[in-house]
Amino acid sequence: MAVEYDPFTTHLGGDPYPLYRALREQAPVHYAADSDIYCVTRYDDVRQVLGQPELFSSRAMDTVFRRSRDVRLRPRHLVDVARFVWKMRSVLLRMRRAGNLITLDPPRHSELRAIVNRGFTPRQIATWEPWIREIVVEELSDKLDQAEAFDVVRDLAIPLPTRVIMRVLGVEKSGVDFKRWSDNLVSGISGPGRHDPMALGIMDSMAELMVFLRTTIHERRANPGDDLISLLVDPAQDHALGDGEAISFVVLLLIAGNETTTNLIGNGINALYDHPDQLALLLDDPARMPGFIEEALRYDSPIQIVFRRATAATEIAGVAIPEGGYVAPMLASANRDDRKFPDADRFDIRRESSGHLGFGFGLHFCLGSALARLQARIAFEAVVPHLGRLEKRDAAPEIIDSFLVRGRSSLVLEARAAA
Ligand code: HEM
Numbered sequence: 368m369a370v371e372y373d374p375f376t377t378h379l380g381g382d383p384y385p386l387y388r389a390l391r392e393q394a395p396v397h398y399a400a401d402s403d404i405y406c407v408t409r410y411d412d413v414r415q416v417l418g419q420p421e422l423f424s425s426r427a428m429d430t431v432f433r434r435s436r437d438v439r440l441r442p443r444h445l446v447d448v449a450r451f452v453w454k455m456r457s458v459l460l461r462m463r464r465a466g467n468l469i470t471l472d473p474p475r476h477s478e479l480r481a482i483v484n485r486g487f488t489p490r491q492i493a494t495w496e497p498w499i500r501e502i503v504v505e506e507l508s509d510k511l512d513q514a515e516a517f518d519v520v521r522d523l524a525i526p527l528p529t530r531v532i533m534r535v536l537g538v539e540k541s542g543v544d545f546k547r548w549s550d551n552l553v554s555g556i557s558g559p560g561r562h563d564p565m566a567l568g569i570m571d572s573m574a575e576l577m578v579f580l581r582t583t584i585h586e587r588r589a590n591p592g593d594d595l596i597s598l599l600v601d602p603a604q605d606h607a608l609g610d611g612e613a614i615s616f617v618v619l620l621l622i623a624g625n626e627t628t629t630n631l632i633g634n635g636i637n638a639l640y641d642h643p644d645q646l647a648l649l650l651d652d653p654a655r656m657p658g659f660i661e662e663a664l665r666y667d668s669p670i671q672i673v674f675r676r677a678t679a680a681t682e683i684a685g686v687a688i689p690e691g692g693y694v695a696p697m698l699a700s701a702n703r704d705d706r707k708f709p710d711a712d713r714f715d716i717r718r719e720s721s722g723h724l725g726f727g728f729g730l731h732f733c734l735g736s737a738l739a740r741l742q743a744r745i746a747f748e749a750v751v752p753h754l755g756r757l758e759k760r761d762a763a764p765e766i767i768d769s770f771l772v773r774g775r776s777s778l779v780l781e782a783r784a785a786a
Pocket residue numbers: 425428468469470480532619620623624625627628631668669670673674698724725726727728730731732733734735736738739
């Protein structure tokens with residue numbers, strides 16, 4: 368029987384990996400007719416697509432989400448949308464003109480990436496370690512030592528990246544609700560809010576965020592500080608970002624950097640609980656931490672899928688792709704391909720997992736990978752030593768409703784019952 372899968376409508380449920388395996392074996396380039404998308408599932412083919420940005424354009428990372436939305440706008444919402452567009456017209460126009468790193472192709476992508484790379488050098492990120500550690504200590508407070516249960520996703524993995532990005536942007540003392548804005552953005556793009564953005568206040572959040580960022584950018588241009596926004600818009604620098612470019616970029620950081628990092632932490636801890644032998648190995652030798660983090664990214668990838676669009680007629684693994692055809696390189700499936708990672712469904716923190724595609728591949732390789740790894744390492748170093756005496760309350764914690772990201776919405780840990 369043919370495998371059925373459509374990235375926008377198939378409900379993946381708790382374990383999408385058997386379905387990915389079936390696709391890899393039976394239809395490695397699977398055409399999802401309803402969404403008109405070619406889904407690519409084998410490691411080599413996914414890398415081939417991501418490695419040819421001139422043939423597979425990242426503009427799809429913008430246009431495909433609009434196609435996927437199936438928004439149910441009620442008539443009264445049309446008024447709200449019109450009001451939003453009118454109020455934000457100058458910012459929206461500038462953002463549109465500026466483009467967004469993740470949706471751009473060369474040469475503009477290369478220019479913009481060279482500029483924003485300045486804010487994410489490995490040396491700079493390493494200097495952030497002490498205060499990231501302080502945030503982890505603050506968020507955990509004495510939860511790990513108390514007898515009561517706590518939720519490692521809600522109490523640590525969710526607030527950590529938001530606080531980190533606020534600090535990097537220099538807005539941690541602004542008193543604004545960045546968390547709500549960021550959650551609403553992600554929900555409106557790939558989560559439950561994609562069907563009803565007005566009801567969930569997504570447009571409101573977007574408008575509030577844009578107004579806040581525009582004001583902040585103007586302030587930093589006049590009075591630069593020691594933060595990412597000041598660095599990017601500093602008029603004394605060559606190629607300083609304009610308002611539209613800077614707003615677009617910060618919005619991207621919130622979308623790309625928060626929930627992904629949250630899910631790496633949640634998925635990693637969940638995988639350790641599901642594989643007690645691997646937890647024992649890590650407890651036995653904490654130097655295995657980097658191997659564990661890479662294996663968590665491979666085994667249960669926070670970003671499951673990305674999108675591209677063919678700029679010319681071509682073929683992938685013998686399947687013809689028309690010019691303009693949408694292609695979905697499925698990172699999480701590629702990471703479970705036995706052809707690249709022997710016995711790929713086995714979670715093994717000692718395996719050679721380098722080359723995994725959890726952070727993508729090629730020109731668009733994740734800008735925040737070093738920051739994500741650092742946050743995850745600090746969070747795991749704080750929590751993992753306690754996992755031996757804690758257990759997870761739900762054997763299969765609830766999975767987030769999204770076709771793009773994979774993670775647990777909650778992961779409650781409590782003291783093990785005495786034997
Ligand atoms: C575990 C956490 C993370 C994962 C799994 C992840 C994954 C990814 C992936 C797969 C891509 C490639 C998208 C594509 O090819 O179309 C990407 C790009 C990107 N990520 Fe991350 N990311 C994470 C954390 C972060 C963080 C913390 C930041 C920044 C604060 C960030 C910022 C970005 C940006 C700006 C891009 C676009 C790069 C470009 O287009 O040149 N990410 N990420």
